Amino acid sequence: xxxxxxxxxxxxxxxxxxxxxxxxxxxxxxxxxxxxxxxxxxxxxxxxxxxxxxxxxxxxxxxxxxxxxxxxxxxxxxxxxxxxxxxxxxxxxxxxxxxxxxxxxxxxxxxxxxxxxxxxxxxxxxxxxxxxxxxxxxxxxxxxxxxxxxxxxxxxxxxxx
Amino acid sequence: xxxxxxxxxxxxxxxxxxxxxxxxxxxxxxxxxxxxxxxxxxxxxxxxxxxxxxxxxxxxxxxxxxxxxxxxxxxxxxxxxxxxxxxxxxxxxxxxxxxxxxxxxxxxxxxxxxxxxxxxxxxxxxxxxxxxxxxxxxxxxxxxxxxxxxxxxxxxxxxxxxxxxxxxxxxxxxxxxxxxxxxxxxxxxxxxxxxxxxxxxxxx
Numbered sequence: 055x056x057x058x059x060x061x062x063x064x065x066x067x068x069x070x071x072x073x074x075x076x077x078x079x080x081x082x083x084x085x086x087x088x089x090x091x092x093x094x095x096x097x098x099x100x101x102x103x104x105x106x107x108x109x110x111x112x113x114x115x116x117x118x119x120x121x122x123x124x125x126x127x128x129x130x131x132x133x134x135x136x137x138x139x140x141x142x143x144x145x146x147x148x149x150x151x152x153x154x155x156x157x158x159x160x161x162x163x164x165x166x167x168x169x170x171x172x173x174x175x176x177x178x179x180x181x182x183x184x185x186x187x188x189x190x191x192x193x194x195x196x197x198x199x200x201x202x203x204x205x206x207x208x209x210x211x212x213x214x215x
Numbered sequence: 216x217x218x219x220x221x222x223x224x225x226x227x228x229x230x231x232x233x234x235x236x237x238x239x240x241x242x243x244x245x246x247x248x249x250x251x252x253x254x255x256x257x258x259x260x261x262x263x264x265x266x267x268x269x270x271x272x273x274x275x276x277x278x279x280x281x282x283x284x285x286x287x288x289x290x291x292x293x294x295x296x297x298x299x300x301x302x303x304x305x306x307x308x309x310x311x312x313x314x315x316x317x318x319x320x321x322x323x324x325x326x327x328x329x330x331x332x333x334x335x336x337x338x339x340x341x342x343x344x345x346x347x348x349x350x351x352x353x354x355x356x357x358x359x360x361x362x363x364x365x366x367x368x369x370x371x372x373x374x375x376x377x378x379x380x381x382x383x384x385x386x387x388x389x390x391x392x393x394x395x396x397x398x399x400x401x402x403x404x405x406x407x408x409x410x411x412x413x414x415x416x417x418x419x
Contacts, residue, residue, distance in 0.1 A: 062268035063366070063373060064381065078277035079366020082374055102267075102370070102377045109378050117377055150371050151285045151359040162374055191367020193278060208280060208363055209321075 058195065061085075064117040066099035068129045071199035080146035080192045082163035084170050086123055087196035087203050088142045088179060090135035096198025099126040103162070104169030119169035127177055140179045143203040143215055144170055145194050147186040163187065183215035231416055233262040235348060236386035236400065239341035243398075244390060246340040250333070251311050251392065258389040260400075264382050267373050270365075273387070274299070274399065277366030284334025285371060286358040288342065291351035292408035297372050297401040298338050302362060304396040305330055311392070322362070331360045341400060349415035375403045 056072035063083060067075050071094035077085050080100065089096040099122045103109065106118035115121040131137060147167035167186045174181055185192070185205050195204040205213045240260045248255040263273075271277035282305035285297045300308075309329045310316055322330060335358050346353040361368060369383075376383045386400040404412065 063271075063370070064267055064377070079271065079364035079370075081363075081367030081370030083370045102374050114381050117381070148367065150283075150361050150363065150368060189361070191364040191370075193364065193366075 061098050061100050063100055064102050064114060064122075066097060066116055066122060066126045066129070068095065068097040068126070068133050069198060070095050070133070071197070074195055074197045074199075076193070076195040078193045080194060081148055081150045082146070082166065084119065084144055084146040084163075084166040084186070085192075085194045085196075086119075086126065086142060086144050086170050086174070087194070088123075088126060088130060088140050089196075089198050089201050090130065090139045091141065091201065092139055093135050094198050095130055095133050095135040096196055096201075097126045097130050098194075098196050099123060101166060101170065104165045119166055120173050123170065123173045123177065127179070137177070137179070140177075141201070142174050142179050142181050143183045143196070143201070144174075144181060145185045145192055145203065145205055145215070148191060149187070149189055150191070152189070185213060185215050231413065232384070232386075233260070235345055235412075236260045236262050236388075238348065239344045240386065240388040240398075240400065242340040242344045243337040243388070246336045247308075247333075247390065250336055251308070253311075253392055256391040258391075260386050260388040263385045263387065265385060266382060267377075270369055270373070270383055270385060273385070274365045274369075274397075275301070277364060279365045280362065281365045281368055282330060282334075282360065282362050283368035283371075284331065284338065284358050284360050286335075286338060287356040288353055288404075289356070290354040292353060292404050292411050294402070294404035294408055295372070295375065296338050296342065296355070296403070297368075297399075298334050298341075299365070299368065299399040299401070300396060304398075305333075305362075307396065308333055327360060331358055334358050334360060337398070338400075345402075345412075349412055351411060351415050369401075372401045372403050 061077040075098035101122040147163035244257040
């Protein structure tokens with residue numbers, strides 16, 4: 055029996071096919087799904103903020119795009135995945151309200167997406183697909199078996215990237 | 216003030232927030248009753264300090280469809296405030312305000328606009344009592360409304376709280392007119408603003 059493992063806000067999980075990982079109701083947060091196609095080991099990180107260096111209270115590495123992705127890759131390597139085979143897909147980073155106050159928090163969704171891309175690039179992990187931005191929430195499910203990243207949104211058709 | 220965080224908050228501070236929540240929600244209920252021209256009862260609000268993950272569950276799951284009204288606060292304190300209620304409850308309120316049943320599953324343009332106004336009045340009443348209580352100037356911005364999954368809407372205040380710590384402060388209010396409506400207030404003051412609120416109340 056395959057299991058669908060739930061990832062909370064500011065959290066990450068690693069799994070092996072046939073299991074899958076999911077996170078519900080991504081808003082401005084970003085869900086970064088990484089997979090090693092040979093071992094079929096996959097993982098999903100749900101990050102909230104772009105940069106751990108910009109905030110004093112940064113002990114929770116899962117919360118930030120820069121530290122969260124590195125931690126996800128480390129945990130996947132521990133599980134037996136190889137970095138040079140890893141590929142990524144990203145979703146989320148919406149702007150839920152048409153304005154958001156505080157200049158440094160404006161467009162936090164976009165900044166989360168940018169920071170995720172930057173970190174993945176630094177780690178040498180290519181991004182195969184993305185569904186980011188716009189103004190709606192997303193529920194995502196990632197299947198390490200096929201690499202399918204299923205995206206559901208309210209009032210929209212299910213998408214697979 | 217630098218080491219102030221939600222995690223190591225004293226019970227006294229907690230009680231103050233609870234009381235502000237109580238008075239604010241009371242005012243909001245009165246405003247709601249006036250607007251709907253009917254009797255609206257309110258239960259004692261609950262102030263909760265929750266982990267990010269627990270908030271969605273409290274509202275009926277991360278995928279629960281909610282209406283979220285969000286506005287910024289400026290003046291002596293800065294930050295933002297959000298008022299959330301379930302989509303059914305939102306529809307019920309709008310139908311009542313407009314004096315007619317709403318066709319279809321979604322709110323139309325007029326319904327959305329009415330809901331924004333409801334949110335404006337409720338959050339306005341809440342902020343008003345906070346302002347009166349603390350003698351601080353608080354100016355709310357024009358509200359914005361979104362209807363989406365609870366998790367997605369909550370990511371906005373969670374991210375703001377996320378810059379301070381790993382928890383979120385939530386005030387849950389239950390209104391009752393002819394059916395029970397769960398409303399949630401989330402007030403996100405900046406770190407300095409917490410100090411100002413407490414200072415104004417003579418706590419610090």
